[in-house]
Amino acid sequence: MTMIKKTINTLAITGMLALSGAASAATYSLLTEELPPYSMKQGSKITGASVDIVAELFKRAGLKSEVKLQPFVRAVDTTLKEANTCVFPVERNQEREVSFKWVSPILVTYTAFYTMDDSKVDIRVLNDVKDLSIGTYNGSAPAEYLSGQGFEVQTTPKDAPNIQKLAAKRIDVWAADTLTASYLAKEAKVTNLKERLVYFSALRALACNLGTDDAVIDKLEDELKKMYADGSVEKILATYK
Amino acid sequence: MPDMYKCSSSRNGLFKHIRLAVLGLGLCASQLGWAGEAEAKKWLESEFQDSTLTKEQQMEELKWFIKAAEPYKGMTIRVVSERIDTHWYEANTLTKAFEDITGIKVVHEITGEDDVVKKISTQAALDYSLYDAYINDSDLIGTHYRYGKVVALSDFMAGEGKDVTLPTLDLDDFMGLSFTTGPDGKLYQLPDQQFANLYWYRHDWFSRPELREKFKSIYGYELDVPKNWSAYEDIAEFFSIHIKEIDGVRVYGHMDYGKKDPSLGWRFSDAWLSMAGAGDKGIPNGLPVDEWGIRVENCHPVGASVARGGALNGPAAVYSITKFTEWLNKYAPPNAKGMTFSEAGAVPGQGNIAQQIFWYTAFTAALTDPKLPVTDEKGAPKWRMAPSPRGPYWEDGMKLGYQDAGSWTFLTSTPLERRKAAWLYAQFLVSKTVSLKKTLVGLTPIRASDVNSPKMTEVAHKYGGLIEFYRSKARVAWTPSGTNVPDYPALSDLWWKNVALAANDQLTPQQAMDKMAKEMDERLQKIADSGLQTRCEPKLNEPRDPAYWLAQPGSPKAKLANEKPPGETLPYLQSLKAWE
Numbered sequence: 010m011t012m013i014k015k016t017i018n019t020l021a022i023t024g025m026l027a028l029s030g031a032a033s034a035a036t037y038s039l040l041t042e043e044l045p046p047y048s049m050k051q052g053s054k055i056t057g058a059s060v061d062i063v064a065e066l067f068k069r070a071g072l073k074s075e076v077k078l079q080p081f082v083r084a085v086d087t088t089l090k091e092a093n094t095c096v097f098p099v100e101r102n103q104e105r106e107v108s109f110k111w112v113s114p115i116l117v118t119y120t121a122f123y124t125m126d127d128s129k130v131d132i133r134v135l136n137d138v139k140d141l142s143i144g145t146y147n148g149s150a151p152a153e154y155l156s157g158q159g160f161e162v163q164t165t166p167k168d169a170p171n172i173q174k175l176a177a178k179r180i181d182v183w184a185a186d187t188l189t190a191s192y193l194a195k196e197a198k199v200t201n202l203k204e205r206l207v208y209f210s211a212l213r214a215l216a217c218n219l220g221t222d223d224a225v226i227d228k229l230e231d232e233l234k235k236m237y238a239d240g241s242v243e244k245i246l247a248t249y250k
Numbered sequence: 251m252p253d254m255y256k257c258s259s260s261r262n263g264l265f266k267h268i269r270l271a272v273l274g275l276g277l278c279a280s281q282l283g284w285a286g287e288a289e290a291k292k293w294l295e296s297e298f299q300d301s302t303l304t305k306e307q308q309m310e311e312l313k314w315f316i317k318a319a320e321p322y323k324g325m326t327i328r329v330v331s332e333r334i335d336t337h338w339y340e341a342n343t344l345t346k347a348f349e350d351i352t353g354i355k356v357v358h359e360i361t362g363e364d365d366v367v368k369k370i371s372t373q374a375a376l377d378y379s380l381y382d383a384y385i386n387d388s389d390l391i392g393t394h395y396r397y398g399k400v401v402a403l404s405d406f407m408a409g410e411g412k413d414v415t416l417p418t419l420d421l422d423d424f425m426g427l428s429f430t431t432g433p434d435g436k437l438y439q440l441p442d443q444q445f446a447n448l449y450w451y452r453h454d455w456f457s458r459p460e461l462r463e464k465f466k467s468i469y470g471y472e473l474d475v476p477k478n479w480s481a482y483e484d485i486a487e488f489f490s491i492h493i494k495e496i497d498g499v500r501v502y503g504h505m506d507y508g509k510k511d512p513s514l515g516w517r518f519s520d521a522w523l524s525m526a527g528a529g530d531k532g533i534p535n536g537l538p539v540d541e542w543g544i545r546v547e548n549c550h551p552v553g554a555s556v557a558r559g560g561a562l563n564g565p566a567a568v569y570s571i572t573k574f575t576e577w578l579n580k581y582a583p584p585n586a587k588g589m590t591f592s593e594a595g596a597v598p599g600q601g602n603i604a605q606q607i608f609w610y611t612a613f614t615a616a617l618t619d620p621k622l623p624v625t626d627e628k629g630a631p632k633w634r635m636a637p638s639p640r641g642p643y644w645e646d647g648m649k650l651g652y653q654d655a656g657s658w659t660f661l662t663s664t665p666l667e668r669r670k671a672a673w674l675y676a677q678f679l680v681s682k683t684v685s686l687k688k689t690l691v692g693l694t695p696i697r698a699s700d701v702n703s704p705k706m707t708e709v710a711h712k713y714g715g716l717i718e719f720y721r722s723k724a725r726v727a728w729t730p731s732g733t734n735v736p737d738y739p740a741l742s743d744l745w746w747k748n749v750a751l752a753a754n755d756q757l758t759p760q761q762a763m764d765k766m767a768k769e770m771d772e773r774l775q776k777i778a779d780s781g782l783q784t785r786c787e788p789k790l791n792e793p794r795d796p797a798y799w800l801a802q803p804g805s806p807k808a809k810l811a812n813e814k815p816p817g818e819t820l821p822y823l824q825s826l827k828a829w830e
Contacts, residue, residue, distance in 0.1 A: 106364070
C-alpha cells in the first residue's frame with residue numbers, strides 16, 4: 010500500500026500539470042457502441058458500466074465530454090479522423106496500438122463458453138470446443154480470438170439471439186462476454202444457462218485520436234489510477250452485476 | 251478468477267474474486283477427491299513416456315505433487331502466456347494432466363506477448379490480482395528487480411513457498427538461470443521455455459555446385475555460412491541481384507520486415523545492436539554498456555546517448571540501422587517493408603528466401619512441415635540454422651544474439667495461497683517428468699539434461715541445427731535483454747517508433763538514433779523522477795562532448811574507417827564447431 014500511496018502522490022503532482030487552454034476548453038466526443046450492460050440507452054440517457062466509468066473519469070479530469078452511441082466500426086473510424094474524439098471500450102492490441110493514444114484499462118472483461126445446463130459437452134480447455142459449433146456475434150472479441158485459432162464460429166449481427174440458438178441446439182456452445190451473457194440471460198428470462206469455462210481476460214481501454222494533447226492523456230491516466238485505488242471502478246461495476 | 255470459486259453458473263467478476271481470494275480458497279466440493287496416483291499413472295503411460303527420469307522416478311515426482319497439492323485441491327488458478335506452440339501444449343494438454351493428478355484446475359490463457367506485458371504491468375501498477383502467475387519474458391528482469399513488485403523466487407523457495415517447492419526441481423539443470431537472476435544474485439523468474447535468434451539459410455541451394463562456383467567467381471570466396479555481415483551482404487546481393495531465379499521461382503537473398511508496428515521493436519531490442527557490436531564485452535549483456543546502448547554504473551543506468559556514455563546513437567548503432575534499412579530496400583522481397591513480424595515469419599517457409607540473418611528458432615517446428623517447399627517429402631529440412639554473423643564492431647567476449655526465455659513470474663499482489671498453487675503448476679510444467687516431452691513438442695528447451703538426452707540425439711537431424719546449438723557453449727552468448735534496462739515496458743516502444751522513421755526514409759539512421767537516444771535519456775529521467783523504483787534507479791550522467799566518450803576504451807565505440815571488411819564464410823559443420 011505504501012507503493013500505491015507513493016504512486017498516487019507522484020501522480021497527483023504530475024497531474025497538476027496545467028492542461029493547455031484549448032485542451033481544457035474542448036468538449037470531447039466519447040463514442041461507444043450499444044452493448045448492454047456496458048453501454049445502453051435508457052430513455053434519453055446513455056448509461057452502462059463502461060459509460061459510467063469513462064464519464065466519471067472525464068469529470069474528475071475537469072474535461073467536458075459528451076457520450077455518443079455509434080456502431081463500433083464507425084466509432085473507430087470517426088476517432089481516427091476527428092480531433093477531441095475517443096472510442097471505448099477497445100481492446101488494445103498490436104494492430105491498433107499505433108493508431109491511437111491510449112488510456113488503459115478502463116475495465117477488465119472476461120469471455121466464457123456457455124451451454125444450457127443439460128448439455129453433455131465437456132469443456133476443460135480451449136481446444137475442447139474445437140470441433141463444436143460455436144456461436145458468437147459479428148466482429149466481437151470472441152469471434153476474433155476463436156477465428157484466430159482456426160476455430161469455426163457462427164456469427165449473428167447481435168449477441169442476444171445466441172441464447173435462443175443455444176436453447177434450440179442450433180449451436181453447441183456460446184462464446185460471450187460474462188457480464189453481457191448474464192445481462193442477456195436475465196433479459197431473456199433464461200435461468201438454465203451454464204458457464205463452462207472463462208477462457209480469456211481482456212484489458213479494455215479508451216482510445217483517443219492521435220492529435221490528443223499528451224497532457225490530456227496523462228491527466229486521464231492519472232485520474233483512472235486514482236479511480237482504481239479508491240474503489241470507484243469497482244463500485245460502478247458492482248451496480249451492473 | 252471468475253469461475254474458480256463457484257460450482258454454479260453465475261459469475262462474480264474481478265473484484266468479488268479479489269475479495270474471495272483474500273477470504274479463502276472457495277473450494278468446490280464436487281471437484282474434490284478424484285485426483286491421485288491412478289491418474290498420475292495414466293498420464294505417465296499416455297503422455298510422458300519420454301523423460302530423463304525412470305518411470306519409478308517419474309512416479310515419485312508425481313506423488314510429491316499429489317501430496318503438496320492437497321491443501322489447494324478444488325482451486326482454479328489463472329495464468330497467462332504468449333502464443334507459441336509450447337504454451338498451446340501447456341494450455342490444452344498439461345493443464346488437464348495437472349488437474350487430473352493434483353485436483354487443481356488451471357486456466358492457462360494464451361495471448362500476444364505485448365498483451366502479457368500490459369497485463370503484468372497493470373497488475374504491478376494497480377496492485378490488484380489479475381492472474382496468479384505470468385509466463386513473462388526474462389527481458390523484464392531489470393524492471394522486476396527494481397520495482398519490488400515481483401516475488402524473489404530464491405526467497406520464496408526458502409521461505410513461505412518451501413512446502414510447495416519440488417525437491418527434484420534441480421535448478422542447476424536450467425540453462426537460462428543467468429537471464430532471470432537480479433543484480434543481487436537472487437532468482438526472480440524461472441524459465442519455462444527458451445528459443446534463440448539465429449542465422450537461417452537454404453543449405454540445399456548453398457550446396458549446388460553451379461551456385462557455389464558463380465558466387466566464388468564474383469566474390470572470391472566460398473558460398474557458405476557467413477561469419478560476418480560483409481559476407482551476409484554479399485550473399486544477399488548474390489541471390490537477389492545476380493541469381494534472381496531458382497527452379498523458375500523468383501528468389502531473394504534476404505528477408506525482413508519494416509512496417510511501423512510494435513513488432514518492429516523486437517527486431518532491434520532483441521539484440522540487433524549487439525550483433526553489430528555496439529555494446530561492451532561481458533556475458534550476458536555487456537558491461538557497462540549493454541545491447542540497448544544503456545550504460546550502467548554501480549547498477550544505476552546513467553544514460554543511453556553517447557553524450558552521457560551510452561551507445562544508442564553511436565557509430566555502431568547507426569551502422570546497424572543503416573544496414574537494416576539498406577538490406578530491406580535492396581535485397582528483401584518488395585512487400586517485406588510493409589510487413590509485421592507475424593506476416594514476415596511465414597515467408598522463409600514459402601521457398602523463395604535464401605537466408606535470413608534474424609530468425610527465431612521458435613519457428614523450427616513450423617518449418618518442418620512436409621508440405622512446405624523447404625522440406626523434403628519426409629519433412630527433413632532443406633534449411634539449416636547456424637551462428638549469427640557478427641558486424642564489424644563485434645569483438646570476442648561480447649554477446650552475439652538474442653535468446654527469449656519465457657519465465658514464470660509471480661507478483662507480490664497475488665494472494666499467497668493462490669501463488670503457492672500456481673507455483674505448483676509452474677514446477678509441474680518444468681519438472682523432469684514433463685520437460686523432455688514438452689521440449690519434443692515445442693522445441694524450446696530449458697534443461698541441459700533434456701538437450702543432452704539420448705532421445706535428443708535420436709531426433710537432432712530433424713531440426714536443422716537446433717539441438718547442436720543448445721548442446722554448445724555458444725548458447726550463453728545468445729541472451730535476452732538484461733538488467734541494464736530499468737523499465738522494459740516504459741522504454742520498449744521507443745524502438746519501433748524511431749526505427750520505423752529510418753525504415754520508411756523519414757529520417758536518416760543517424761537522425762533516428764539521435765532522436766531515440768534523446769528520448770531514452772528523457773524516459774530514464776522520468777523513471778528516476780517517479781520515485782517508484784526501490785533500488786538501482788536511473789541516475790543520469792551530465793552530458794558532455796561525445797568525443798570524450800568515444801575516445802574511452804570499450805563502448806561507445808568510435809566510427810571504424812572501414813565498416814566493410816572482407817567477407818568470410820565457413821562450411822556448415824565448421825560453423826557449428828565455432829560453438830564448441
